Amino acid sequence: MAFTKDGSQLVVLFPPGEATDLGGAAAQITIRDGATLEQIGLPIEPEASVGAYVGFYYAAPHFALTADDRSLITASEDGKLAWWDLRSRKRTRTLRIGTGPHALALSPDGLTAAVGVERGVQLVDLRSGTVRTATGGFMGRPNWALFSPDGETLVSTNVEGTVTLWDVESGTPGETLRGHSNDVQQPVFSPDGETLYTVSHDGTAIAWDLTGESTLGRPFTFTHDRAFSAAGYDGHPGEFSPDGRLIAVGLKEEGIALWDARELTPVGVPLLETDGEVKTLAFSPDGQTLAAVTSPGGSLTLWDVGSRSRLQGPLSAGAGDLLVGVGFSPDGATLATTSGQLGVQLWDVATGASLGQMGNARDAHDLAFSADGATIAFARPGRGGAEVWDMATRTSIATVDGTPFTELSVALSPDGQMLAVGGFGRVVRLWDVRTGKLVHQLDQGGNGAFTLEFSPDGRTLAVSGFEPVASLWDVGTGTQIGPQLTAGDRRTMIDLSSDGRHLLETHGNGQGAVWDVDPESWGRRVCDLANRTLTRGEWAEFLTGRPYEPACAT
Numbered sequence: 001m002a003f004t005k006d007g008s009q010l011v012v013l014f015p016p017g018e019a020t021d022l023g024g025a026a027a028q029i030t031i032r033d034g035a036t037l038e039q040i041g042l043p044i045e046p047e048a049s050v051g052a053y054v055g056f057y058y059a060a061p062h063f064a065l066t067a068d069d070r071s072l073i074t075a076s077e078d079g080k081l082a083w084w085d086l087r088s089r090k091r092t093r094t095l096r097i098g099t100g101p102h103a104l105a106l107s108p109d110g111l112t113a114a115v116g117v118e119r120g121v122q123l124v125d126l127r128s129g130t131v132r133t134a135t136g137g138f139m140g141r142p143n144w145a146l147f148s149p150d151g152e153t154l155v156s157t158n159v160e161g162t163v164t165l166w167d168v169e170s171g172t173p174g175e176t177l178r179g180h181s182n183d184v185q186q187p188v189f190s191p192d193g194e195t196l197y198t199v200s201h202d203g204t205a206i207a208w209d210l211t212g213e214s215t216l217g218r219p220f221t222f223t224h225d226r227a228f229s230a231a232g233y234d235g236h237p238g239e240f241s242p243d244g245r246l247i248a249v250g251l252k253e254e255g256i257a258l259w260d261a262r263e264l265t266p267v268g269v270p271l272l273e274t275d276g277e278v279k280t281l282a283f284s285p286d287g288q289t290l291a292a293v294t295s296p297g298g299s300l301t302l303w304d305v306g307s308r309s310r311l312q313g314p315l316s317a318g319a320g321d322l323l324v325g326v327g328f329s330p331d332g333a334t335l336a337t338t339s340g341q342l343g344v345q346l347w348d349v350a351t352g353a354s355l356g357q358m359g360n361a362r363d364a365h366d367l368a369f370s371a372d373g374a375t376i377a378f379a380r381p382g383r384g385g386a387e388v389w390d391m392a393t394r395t396s397i398a399t400v401d402g403t404p405f406t407e408l409s410v411a412l413s414p415d416g417q418m419l420a421v422g423g424f425g426r427v428v429r430l431w432d433v434r435t436g437k438l439v440h441q442l443d444q445g446g447n448g449a450f451t452l453e454f455s456p457d458g459r460t461l462a463v464s465g466f467e468p469v470a471s472l473w474d475v476g477t478g479t480q481i482g483p484q485l486t487a488g489d490r491r492t493m494i495d496l497s498s499d500g501r502h503l504l505e506t507h508g509n510g511q512g513a514v515w516d517v518d519p520e521s522w523g524r525r526v527c528d529l530a531n532r533t534l535t536r537g538e539w540a541e542f543l544t545g546r547p548y549e550p551a552c553a554t
Contacts (some may be wrong), residue, residue, distance in 0.1 A: 004069040008034045009086075011072060013063055027061045029072065031086060044084050046074040046091075062103055062144075067110030075102035075115050081124060095129050097122055103156065105145035112168065114154050116142035121156055123171050136164045136173040137468065137489035137509075144186050149193040153210075157184035163198055163208070175219055175511070176468065178486050179206045216516045219487050220264040222249045222257060223510035235450065235491035238506035239281040239290075244497045246305070247514075248290055249506060250278035256292055258305070261502075261514065268308055275299035275314040280324050284332045289349065291335055293317050293326045298339055300326070302349065312352035318342035323408045323450070325367035325378065329391070338364040338378050344389075358389055359396060366409045366451075370416030375433075377412040377419055386410050386421045388433055400431045411452035411461065418475065420461055422449030428463055430475065440478030444471050451493050455500035460517075462503055464492040470505050472517055477545050487513030 001012045010032045029044040064073045071083045071092065079099040083092045103116030113124040120135035121142065142156035147168070154166040163177040163184055180200035188197045196208040223236060236250045240261060247259040255272040259265065276294030283290055289311065290303045301313035317324065318339025325338035334355065335347040344358035344367065363382035369375070375397065377388045385402035389395065400421060408423035418439070422428040428449045430440040447466040454461055460481065464470045468489050472481040485503070486492075488511030495504045501521070506512040539548045 002063075002065050003034060004065065006069070009040070009069075010034050010037065011063070011065060011086075013060065027074075029063060029074075029084075042089055044072070044089050046076060046082060046084065047078070061101065062105075064104050064106035064113070066106065067108070073104065073106060073113060075104045077101055081113060081115065095124060095126075095131075097124065097131060098133070101141065103142045103145040105147055105154065107147045107151045107168070108149060109151055112147075112151070114145045114147065114156075114166075116145055116156060120173075121145060121154065121166060123154075123168065132171040134166065134171045134173060136166075137176060138162050138164060143183060146187045146189065148189055149191065153193075155187050155189075155196060157187050157198060159183050161200065161202070163187065163196070165210075172225070173489070176486060176489060177206075177208055178469075178484065179208075180204055217485060217487060217505075217513040218264055218515075219511065219513040220259070221511050222259065222506070223251045225509045234508040235279065235493050236506050236508060236510065236512075237279060237281045237493050237495075238504045238512055239283055239495045240497045240502070240504055241283050241287045241305075242285060242498050243287055244499065244502070246287075247504060248281050248283065249512065250281060250292070252510065253277050256281065256290065256303070261497075264514065271303050271308055271310070273310060274301050280326045282326045282328055282335075284328045284349070285330055286332055289328075289332070291326050291328065293324045293337055295319075295322075295324050298324065298341065300335075300337055300347070302335070302352065312349075315347070315352055316342075317345060323365045323379075325365065327367050327369050327376075329369060330371065330373040336367055336369070336376060338367045340365060340382065344376070344378055358394055359387075365407075368410050368412040368452075370412050371414035371456075372416070375412065375416045377410045379407045379410045379421060379423065381405050381407050381423065386419060388412070388416075388419060398431075398433045398436060400429075400436065402429075409449055409452045411454050413454045413458040413475075414456060415458060418454070418458065420452045420454070422452050422463065424448045424466075428452065428461070428473075430461070430478070440475075442473050442478060442480075444469070444480075444484070450491055453494060453496050455496055456498065457500060460500070462494050462496055462517075464494040464505070466491055468492055468507055470494050470503065472503070474545050479545050481544060485513070485515055487511055 013029045031040045074082050081095040081097050085092050097115050098117040105114045115122040123132045138158040140159040144157045146155045156164045161180040165174040167174050182200050182202035184198050184200045194211050199205045238249045247261045249257050254274050255270045257270045258267045260267050276297040278292045279295035280293045293300050298317045298319035299314035300317040302311045304311050317337040318341035327336050335349050337345050343362045343364045346355035363380045364378045365381050367378045379386045384404040385400045388398040390397050406423045406425050407421050411420040417433050419431045419433050426443050428442040449463045450466050451464045461473045468486050469484040471484045487505050488507030488509045490508030493506050501518040503515040503517045536548050
């Protein structure tokens, strides 16, 4: 239902008949007196404007009042956008749209209609009749659509519990908001457009800060979107420089861009001649050299960060891998790469010369050095599990078992004593390197763990997913810290800053975010927002596993 702007009339849509007939009945729209609620004249009965059941929930058809309050617009299941005169009750205009049940919204200026379609929205220019279709990362059709007060953003609420923000000018999906666990229903903007309110069938209501001022994450877009790769090499890497001032990100098809980590703006020209799309990156310990490996081609290049010039390569690091690895030794003199074709290779950074292989293994994905460079770990998906090797003697010192063709990603704690292994399975396993015993199993859910990284103090493990999520885990207790984090769509890659206070998250669709992951700052931020002392229950929810302290003293 909706009031006209002067409040004199109330427009109400309802399906006739008994409740059991709701799913197949055509909608009926009545015009009522705003004061008495008495019906005025005959109803409008748009053809093929019907509701539908989504699971156990009934979704009614939608309508929208035009900006001048003289007409209303309906979207029918047979693919018609229709205008109805509120006085005559007659249809005055139609446009073709997609078929099926639709969410419907009209922009504040009345010039654009948004129509929900399968896995996306259609933006209809009401002057020209031009239709633009955009799809997002959700399943099914949107439940509701709503324009922001300035008309620049469209919101769709979706059946699987997500909320999608769309850029109206470009017709592309932006940020996906995750917090509900069931169908999200009608959204509402605050008058200034800075806050979005959503409700869900899971019984929750969420107020979303759209300015970013109250959030822990700062989103940015670093490359163009593209469809998921049929070869399975989706995902763009991101890496902090050791001093935390720069971010390196892999671009679509070829090249690396450098961004200012504080301002989240590009710095200088991209490093373009990478001989393919970069799938893994590493800064040298002094931050002056950047290494990149492409996949599936397996080309290794080394770059001087200051001059933006290529120092070495392209060199052949091995082809055909889902998750290749690259890393510098702590002294910056040696570089290690992994591939399923050539195993673990060592390289002289100064000359680009090969220093041979680590062992005889040809099956190696991902890698991680210990903080002192004494040991290196790598996943071995063909045989399952992972191995830890001594760099000085080039001998294996530990092996953990797994399931063949499952383990892809590894992380080694700074002291070299804890090994994290993940991959296609839901569970990330933490192993004690000295004893070979399994310490914890961390279940992030979804489709497994794509990248892993320990914090500098070894107390926290960051995990990214094949799905668009990342999470933080307490290594001591094996419990998740805070909610899952997301900043885009498709496969996620992560990197922790050298001080462990910020997490870089990059997604396959070219979106990313820098998150404040310092628990002490979380406590301060929550206190500032609450403007009061946190209860024990709130402390347990936001700072799981940490001793309760009445931090927000009044």
